[in-house]
Amino acid sequence: MSDPGIILPAPEPAAARLRPERTSLWGRALDQFRRDHAAITGLAIVAVFFLMAVGVWFGWWGTQWSQALGGRWEGPSGGHWLGTNLLGQDIFQRAVYSTRTAFEIGLIVAILSTLLGGLLGALSGFYSSRWIDSVLLWLMGTLDSIPFYLFVAAVAVAMAGNPWAMHIAMVATFWTTTARLVRGEVIKLKNLEFVEAAHAIGLGQFRIIFRHLLPNTFHILLVQGTIVFVSAIKAEVILSFLGLGVQDGVSWGLMIAESTQEVLAGQYMNFIVASSFMFVLVMAFNLFSDGLQDALDPRRAPR
Amino acid sequence: MNAPLLKVENLAKHFPVRGGLLRRVQAQLKAVDGVSFELEAHRTFGLVGESGCGKSTLGRTLLRLHEPTAGRLWFEGQDLTELDTSALKRQRKQMQIIFQDPFASLSPRRTVYETLREPLDLHRIGTASGRKRRIQELLEVVGLRPEAIHRYPHEFSGGQRQRIGIARALAVEPKLIVADEAVSALDVSVQSQILNLIGDLQREFGVAFVFISHDLAVVQHISHEVGVMYLGQLVEQASVERIYSMPTHPYTKALLKAVPKPDPQSDDLDAAAASVLEGDVPSPIHPPSGCSFHTRCPEAMAICRSQTPKSINIGSETDPHQVRCHLVDPALSLHIKHE
Amino acid sequence: MTRINQPHPVLRVDNLCVEFATTAGQIRAVDQLSFSVEAGQTLGIVGESGCGKSVTSLAIMGLLPKPAGRIVDGSVLLDGQELTRLPEGRLRQLRGAELSMIFQEPMTALNPVYSIARQMTAVLKRHQQLSARQARHRAIEMLARVGIPRPDQRIDDYPHQLSGGMRQRVMIAMALSCQPKLLIADEPTTALDVTTQAQVLRQMVDLQQELGTAVILITHDLGVIAETCDQAVVMYCGSKVEQAPVADLFLQPRHPYTAGLMQSIPRIREHKLDRLPVIEGQVPNLAALPPGCRFAGRCPNREDRCVQQQPPLTERGAQQFACFNPWNGPVES
Numbered sequence: 001m002s003d004p005g006i007i008l009p010a011p012e013p014a015a016a017r018l019r020p021e022r023t024s025l026w027g028r029a030l031d032q033f034r035r036d037h038a039a040i041t042g043l044a045i046v047a048v049f050f051l052m053a054v055g056v057w058f059g060w061w062g063t064q065w066s067q068a069l070g071g072r073w074e075g076p077s078g079g080h081w082l083g084t085n086l087l088g089q090d091i092f093q094r095a096v097y098s099t100r101t102a103f104e105i106g107l108i109v110a111i112l113s114t115l116l117g118g119l120l121g122a123l124s125g126f127y128s129s130r131w132i133d134s135v136l137l138w139l140m141g142t143l144d145s146i147p148f149y150l151f152v153a154a155v156a157v158a159m160a161g162n163p164w165a166m167h168i169a170m171v172a173t174f175w176t177t178t179a180r181l182v183r184g185e186v187i188k189l190k191n192l193e194f195v196e197a198a199h200a201i202g203l204g205q206f207r208i209i210f211r212h213l214l215p216n217t218f219h220i221l222l223v224q225g226t227i228v229f230v231s232a233i234k235a236e237v238i239l240s241f242l243g244l245g246v247q248d249g250v251s252w253g254l255m256i257a258e259s260t261q262e263v264l265a266g267q268y269m270n271f272i273v274a275s276s277f278m279f280v281l282v283m284a285f286n287l288f289s290d291g292l293q294d295a296l297d298p299r300r301a302p303r
Numbered sequence: 304m305n306a307p308l309l310k311v312e313n314l315a316k317h318f319p320v321r322g323g324l325l326r327r328v329q330a331q332l333k334a335v336d337g338v339s340f341e342l343e344a345h346r347t348f349g350l351v352g353e354s355g356c357g358k359s360t361l362g363r364t365l366l367r368l369h370e371p372t373a374g375r376l377w378f379e380g381q382d383l384t385e386l387d388t389s390a391l392k393r394q395r396k397q398m399q400i401i402f403q404d405p406f407a408s409l410s411p412r413r414t415v416y417e418t419l420r421e422p423l424d425l426h427r428i429g430t431a432s433g434r435k436r437r438i439q440e441l442l443e444v445v446g447l448r449p450e451a452i453h454r455y456p457h458e459f460s461g462g463q464r465q466r467i468g469i470a471r472a473l474a475v476e477p478k479l480i481v482a483d484e485a486v487s488a489l490d491v492s493v494q495s496q497i498l499n500l501i502g503d504l505q506r507e508f509g510v511a512f513v514f515i516s517h518d519l520a521v522v523q524h525i526s527h528e529v530g531v532m533y534l535g536q537l538v539e540q541a542s543v544e545r546i547y548s549m550p551t552h553p554y555t556k557a558l559l560k561a562v563p564k565p566d567p568q569s570d571d572l573d574a575a576a577a578s579v580l581e582g583d584v585p586s587p588i589h590p591p592s593g594c595s596f597h598t599r600c601p602e603a604m605a606i607c608r609s610q611t612p613k614s615i616n617i618g619s620e621t622d623p624h625q626v627r628c629h630l631v632d633p634a635l636s637l638h639i640k641h642e
Numbered sequence: 643m644t645r646i647n648q649p650h651p652v653l654r655v656d657n658l659c660v661e662f663a664t665t666a667g668q669i670r671a672v673d674q675l676s677f678s679v680e681a682g683q684t685l686g687i688v689g690e691s692g693c694g695k696s697v698t699s700l701a702i703m704g705l706l707p708k709p710a711g712r713i714v715d716g717s718v719l720l721d722g723q724e725l726t727r728l729p730e731g732r733l734r735q736l737r738g739a740e741l742s743m744i745f746q747e748p749m750t751a752l753n754p755v756y757s758i759a760r761q762m763t764a765v766l767k768r769h770q771q772l773s774a775r776q777a778r779h780r781a782i783e784m785l786a787r788v789g790i791p792r793p794d795q796r797i798d799d800y801p802h803q804l805s806g807g808m809r810q811r812v813m814i815a816m817a818l819s820c821q822p823k824l825l826i827a828d829e830p831t832t833a834l835d836v837t838t839q840a841q842v843l844r845q846m847v848d849l850q851q852e853l854g855t856a857v858i859l860i861t862h863d864l865g866v867i868a869e870t871c872d873q874a875v876v877m878y879c880g881s882k883v884e885q886a887p888v889a890d891l892f893l894q895p896r897h898p899y900t901a902g903l904m905q906s907i908p909r910i911r912e913h914k915l916d917r918l919p920v921i922e923g924q925v926p927n928l929a930a931l932p933p934g935c936r937f938a939g940r941c942p943n944r945e946d947r948c949v950q951q952q953p954p955l956t957e958r959g960a961q962q963f964a965c966f967n968p969w970n971g972p973v974e975s
Contacts, residue, residue, distance in 0.1 A: 201471075492690060492920065495918035524908050565864040
């Protein structure tokens with residue numbers, strides 16, 4: 001019978017009777033997340049960065065990132081908090097402006113690859129071992145087998161300096177992981193009885209996919225979205241360094257690229273600032289992402 | 304109306320078994336192999352057998368959740384096997400299913416309201432405002448408090464979830480419900496509550512049930528007619544009184560003897576163990592020749608290995624008792640005596 | 643059933659209390675549980691999910707999930723040795739050698755990537771210091787004793803090649819191969835079909851009596867208790883509500899919960915009932931247990947004091963029960 005063996009005694013009735021107020025799975029995940037100090041710290045740091053990016057967006061700060069406001073390689077001062085670079089541009093302003101660039105790339109790539117991965121993964125899982133699944137699996141396998149930077153370079157060349165080349169290349173490579181995870185989950189879910197019950201009341205296939213299957217993969221989509229966000233920011237730095245990334249504006253990658261000349265001259269400020277900004281954001285986001293994953297872990301929640 | 308509510312004739316469901324590099328079909332798994340029975344409104348057909356005998360597949364094939372490989376299915380005189388997708392969708396209103404696992408049978412991210420609302424919306428039952436009232440009624444019918452309506456499945460115990468599953472099945476006012484091991488995952492004290500609820504629903508709404516279970520005692524309590532299934536075939540079927548008072552097929556006899564009795568005096572673990580069948584259920588991919596039960600049958604004869612027994616009525620016209628066994632074949636038993 | 647009388651019980655559990663830390667606070671999963679088992683004896687623990695029967699077995703084995711669950715009070719004596727205070731390393735030596743356990747799902751309890759031979763000999767080599775050949779020989783002998791045909795061939799099979807009943811037999815053979823003093827069987831036949839269940843139980847009982855092993859059989863099925871056990875403990879909400887020799891228990895259950903359980907089991911009857919007898923209501927929440935008797939809310943025999951006071955265990959001959967107003971009525975059987 002349903003004696004749960006090694007788990008807690010009667011997990012479900014106990015939980016049911018413990019909380020008289022109504023709690024959704026999300027509500028419970030939130031409770032769990034709140035207790036995770038590392039994740040909360042991560043989220044707070046991410047929030048600071050996000051505000052920084054929003055400020056740049058609205059033109060509250062970081063507006064003078066491109067002007068040469070001082071002399072070459074000035075040290076930190078009241079006017080230039082983190083000094084200036086080779087061209088006399090304010091390093092702090094440039095780093096702040098780059099936050100916006102990072103968020104733009106991260107969000108766009110994360111949202112698009114999650115949508116694409118979720119949708120195609122669900123289709124592939126629902127129609128597993130049918131032709132549509134074979135085609136999608138072949139596509140994922142092909143995209144995964146192309147070396148990432150080679151692929152970006154190819155897309156960049158093909159699109160002749162189009163500023164979206166990098167985004168497209170990233171989305172095209174990052175969605176496959178999400179799709180594979182969603183596919184696996186959907187294959188597991190579609191054999192569960194609540195999906196059979198949906199068939200039994202006469203629900204159509206698309207409604208079953210969108211109303212019953214995809215909502216139950218939200219935890220995967222969310223966590224995978226945060227992972228793609230971080231990957232995109234890191235990839236941007238390398239791509240921009242190689243000259244394949246951001247085409248106009250400034251980014252941490254471009255700052256590191258220009259700092260190569262400075263480092264030879266013994267000027268490390270540009271390099272350190274750009275790397276630190278990126279490091280702190282990526283680190284904070286990873287903490288947040290780990291906490292999210294723990295909170296949404298279905299094994300943790302009593303079924 | 305003379306036609307029975309449900310009439311099943313030689314129904315079969317085979318699954319292709321693929322293998323090898325090219326995933327060619329190498330064999331057929333005959334999960335259901337030529338099953339026939341009838342069911343009237345207000346009645347319950349109990350389907351009993353061990354795991355892997357095909358009883359769950361049969362239940363799902365009855366609802367065309369699996370496409371039948373062969374055979375006919377009539378529901379109120381209409382041939383279900385000929386319905387196209389949209390007609391089938393309308394027909395779904397008439398026939399529902401309740402499941403074994405009270406954890407997997409409800410979507411974890413939907414409230415009771417959302418779960419019960421969906422079938423009503425889909426089949427346009429009642430007005431928009433009437434639907435909420437209908438959901439409240441349904442909860443009352445299955446014995447849940449009205450506060451339950453906005454809660455999520457994980458907030459309920461196994462028995463309560465099973466009640467929600469029953470409410471979902473009842474929402475469309477079906478005439479037939481297939482209950483697939485609907486009480487096997489529940490604790491004994493809850494099990495009897497749910498069995499009583501099913502009995503009440505039948506009395507009140509006249510729903511017919513196909514009740515699938517491995518538990519002979521439960522099947523006896525709930526059913527009017529019983530079919531015993533072995534390797535995809537009904538080896539014995541009759542009214543519940545007949546089957547339990549005069550089990551005839553050796554498999555039915557063995558099943559009945561094996562049930563542990565809650566009575567220490569009977570001291571029949573030895574009896575049960577002694578009468579118990581040798582070996583395991585053979586693979587339905589390569590069923591034995593002749594009678595598929597002969598490999599485990601304590602009374603197997605030479606003919607059982609070579610010839611498939613036909614279903615023979617050993618009861619009367621009005622109280623049929625079908626047995627698929629050479630032992631009851633009058634022609635053969637004469638033949639054996641002569642030997 | 644034969645009973646080998648010994649001055650000391652093999653296992654003595656005294657006032658055992660197990661708590662779990664959950665999001666809702668501490669939950670007492672087992673409360674002041676005491677019982678003992680003698681060599682060659684089978685003690686059944688019966689109850690519904692969440693009653694603490696599985697937690698009890700894990701507590702005895704020292705396998706409570708850490709850090710959530712822990713023994714907060716009481717003692718577990720195996721042959722006079724206190725298990726609750728043993729260091730983990732010492733416990734690990736005992737497990738498999740003197741204490742053994744079999745689980746409900748034989749498929750998940752066996753490692754799918756190793757052959758039966760490898761899994762069985764590993765235990766024997768480790769606990770009995772046998773050579774590879776001796777261990778294999780011994781394993782084949784054990785398989786034969788639990789009724790596995792052609793054990794010298796089947797031993798090289800992998801778990802997926804065996805049927806459910808065969809796997810559970812392998813588990814029993816493995817669990818008893820080092821001749822443990824105590825075997826805990828947690829719902830050993832629940833996952834099996836009826837026709838295999840009786841055989842597997844029979845084989846387990848025979849082998850146990852041959853080896854003089856003490857057995858704790860945990861089950862929800864009173865039928866299994868009736869057919870295999872000498873003594874039975876009935877648990878409800880973490881505590882023992884009744885204990886008696888099986889014959890007495892079925893003849894005259896004293897706790898209304900036991901009586902209710904016996905009546906609500908569906909059984910094959912000569913005359914069908916319209917409605918099955920039920921225990922109304924639901925098991926109370928372990929985190930907010932009522933002050934009085936835990937069964938009071940569902941009890942047909944309830945009195946005023948049942949709601950306020952916890953009834954103590956009363957002894958009546960060989961039978962113990964925790965009830966102010968015990969059941970006297972007949973129970974159908």
